[in-house]
Structures are given as C-alpha cells and as structure tokens.
Amino acid sequence: MSREHETAPATHEAVVARVDFGGCVLLADDGALLEATVRGRLMGPRKSLGNAVVVGDRVAFGIEHGRVVIGGVRPRRNAFSRRASGERPEEQVVAANLDQVVLVASLADPGFVPGLADRVLAQAEHAGVPARLVLNKLDLGKAAEAEAILADYARAGTPGHAVSAKSRVGLEPLRHALLGRRSLFVGHSGVGKSTLLNALVPALDLLVGQVNAKTGKGRHTTTAAWLVRPDPGFELIDTPGIRSFGPWGIGPRDLEQAYTEFRRFLGRCRFTDCRHDREPGCALRAAAEAGEVAPRRVASFLKLREELEQEEAHQETRARRGRR
Ligand SMILES: Nc1nc2c(ncn2[C@@H]2O[C@H](COP(=O)(O)OP(=O)(O)OP(=O)(O)O)[C@@H](O)[C@H]2O)c(=O)[nH]1
Numbered sequence: 001m002s003r004e005h006e007t008a009p010a011t012h013e014a015v016v017a018r019v020d021f022g023g024c025v026l027l028a029d030d031g032a033l034l035e036a037t038v039r040g041r042l043m044g045p046r047k048s049l050g051n052a053v054v055v056g057d058r059v060a061f062g063i064e065h066g067r068v069v070i071g072g073v074r075p076r077r078n079a080f081s082r083r084a085s086g087e088r089p090e091e092q093v094v095a096a097n098l099d100q101v102v103l104v105a106s107l108a109d110p111g112f113v114p115g116l117a118d119r120v121l122a123q124a125e126h127a128g129v130p131a132r133l134v135l136n137k138l139d140l141g142k143a144a145e146a147e148a149i150l151a152d153y154a155r156a157g158t159p160g161h162a163v164s165a166k167s168r169v170g171l172e173p174l175r176h177a178l179l180g181r182r183s184l185f186v187g188h189s190g191v192g193k194s195t196l197l198n199a200l201v202p203a204l205d206l207l208v209g210q211v212n213a214k215t216g217k218g219r220h221t222t223t224a225a226w227l228v229r230p231d232p233g234f235e236l237i238d239t240p241g242i243r244s245f246g247p248w249g250i251g252p253r254d255l256e257q258a259y260t261e262f263r264r265f266l267g268r269c270r271f272t273d274c275r276h277d278r279e280p281g282c283a284l285r286a287a288a289e290a291g292e293v294a295p296r297r298v299a300s301f302l303k304l305r306e307e308l309e310q311e312e313a314h315q316e317t318r319a320r321r322g323r324r
Pocket residue numbers: 136137138139140163164165166167187188189190191192193194195196207208209210211218219220221222223239240241242
C-alpha cells in the first residue's frame with residue numbers, strides 16, 4: 001500500500017454523534033460511523049476536550065496513519081448549555097446546532113414537576129432555540145391533568161404533546177413535529193426519553209432502564225448524549241437523565257425575560273423595581289390571579305430567581321476571597 005493514503009488534509013466533514021473521554025464518534029453524511037480523535041491544539045489549556053467539540057458540531061477531519069483526526073470545528077449557529085456540576089461556575093455545552101429542544105416529562109412515575117421544565121425552557125429561550133414539551137406515560141395518569149399542564153405551557157408559547165410511548169398513543173403528531181429537524185431530548189431520568197425515541201424510530205434500540213420502585217427515580221440508563229439520524233435531515237439526540245439543571249448565562253435580573261409569557265406584563269407593576277413577590281400592585285401576580293399566566297410558572301420563576309441570586313452572591317464572595 002502506498003504511504004500517500006496515510007496522511008490526508010482535513011477535507012472531509014461529518015457531524016459529532018457522541019463524545020467520550022478520549023475522542024468522539026462521527027456520523028458521516030452517508031450514515032457511516034467513525035471513531036475519531038481530536039487534534040491537541042483544539043483542546044483548552046487543560047488538555048481536556050471540554051466544550052471544544054460537542055454533539056451536533058460539524059467538524060472537518062483527515063485520516064492520519066489510518067486514524068480519523070478532527071482538525072477543525074465549524075462555527076456553531078446555537079448551543080444549548082447548562083452550568084456544569086461543581087463549586088466553580090463552568091459552562092457545559094450539551095449540544096450545538098439545534099432546531100429544537102424537546103423537554104420530556106412524565107405524568108406519573110415520576111410525576112410532573114415544573115422545576116426542570118421551566119429551567120430548560122428558559123435556557124432554550126436564552127439559546128434562541130424553539131422548545132416543545134412532551135408529557136409521557138399518559139397511560140399512567142389522567143388525560144385531564146395532562147391537558148391542564150399542556151394548556152399552561154401553550155400560554156407560555158411552548159407547544160406540547162401528551163403521549164404514551166408504551167401504548168403508542170399520540171406519537172404521530174409528535175413524529176410530524178420532529179421530521180426534517182435536529183431535536184435535543186432532555187428530561188429527568190426515567191421519564192421515558194429512550195423508550196420514546198425507540199417508539200418513534202423502530203430499530204433504534206436505545207438502552208431503556210427501570211424506574212426504581214422504592215425511590216421512584218430512574219436509573220440513568222443513558223450515559224452520554226447520542227445523536228442518531230433515522231433519515232437524512234431527521235436527527236434525534238438522546239441524553240442522560242438530568243437530576244438538577246442549572247441554567248448557564250442567565251442572571252437573576254434577566255430571568256423574567258426568559259419566561260416569555262411574562263413579557264407583556266413587565267413594566268406594568270406599580271413599582272418600577274417590583275420583584276413580583278409581595279409588592280402591592282404587581283401586574284404579573286395580578287395576571288396569575290386572572291389566569292392569564294400560570295401560577296406554577298410564577299412560583300417556579302420566584303424559586304429559580306432566588307437560586308440565581310444566591311449563586312451570584314456566592315460567586316461574589318468567592319471572588320472577594322480570591323483577591324485577598
Ligand atoms: N407505563 C409507561 N412506562 C413507560 C413509558 N415510557 C417509558 N416507560 C418506562 O419507564 C422506564 C424508564 O424509561 P427510559 O426510556 O429508560 O427513561 P429515560 O428517560 O431514557 O431514562 P434515562 O436514560 O435514565 O435518562 C422504563 O421502565 C420504561 O419501560 C410509558 O409511556 N408508559
């Protein structure tokens with residue numbers, strides 16, 4: 001074999017389907033999966049992959065000594081991030097170049113709580129990516145409850161679907177909303193993300209876990225974000241279950257803007273610096289009482305803002321200590 005074939009310039013392109021410790025799996029335009037490594041200069045000073053290459057990135061690669069080596073990453077048109085776990089505030093880019101974020105929750109086992117949904121929706125808004133809510137396990141809950149939840153989110157501008165992956169109810173309209181797009185699936189562990197993707201795309205065969213009967217929590221079956229492409233232009237990204245989601249790049253003062261349905265009431269409160277908490281003449285709380293915004297959204301907003309304020313105060317203290 002001639003040695004010319006061993007080194008080629010980085011002229012091929014592919015999409016990053018998965019990132020592991022040492023490297024990634026690429027999905028080529030013809031559907032081939034390639035194991036790849038990343039050229040050192042793309043990595044940060046800590047020589048870790050960090051956010052340099054993430055699922056959904058379009059990368060250029062070459063073949064060097066028979067190995068696929070990523071030499072460059074195309075600029076991202078958007079990125080969905082979260083705060084990495086740990087004391088230090090660091091960004092974790094979950095995936096890039098998305099057409100939509102699909103927040104999956106379940107009606108029962110585990111039951112719906114707005115905390116995670118509202119954080120993810122705020123982050124999607126911040127990233128400029130449309131979002132959609134899927135309520136799974138309709139077979140275990142009441143249709144009326146699903147309707148009430150979806151109505152609250154419809155008022156927040158988020159379209160929703162009530163489905164049962166298990167009994168295959170409501171899947172067609174959802175599939176329709178996914179076709180021709182790249183969708184990032186996120187949600188708590190055990191809500192049925194992988195089951196749903198398997199039901200939407202036969203032969204996908206993603207790993208499905210059991211919900212722990214004692215804790216009611218999932219077992220984190222999916223261990224890393226994983227992009228699949230059932231058809232050209234139709235891409236789904238499965239992710240591991242999220243235990244707690246810290247928004248990234250949203251400060252406590254910007255948060256009210258990320259709750260899009262609040263916007264038309266902002267600036268109408270009696271006090272210009274109204275915190276929409278206990279102040280008299282608050283237009284936002286009046287809207288909640290009149291049923292124009294969902295009270296559960298206002299409650300989750302107040303809770304999340306408090307958390308972001310605490311985080312900000314904590315980081316200021318850390319910075320002051322660091323300067324001494
Ligand atoms: N009754 C019922 N059970 C479901 C439904 N969808 C999923 N399940 C069950 O819920 C459990 C968890 O499903 P998974 O698909 O692994 O959940 P996941 O969201 O991918 O979980 P992680 O990978 O840990 O994030 C499994 O036991 C599924 O069989 C549904 O529509 N109805």
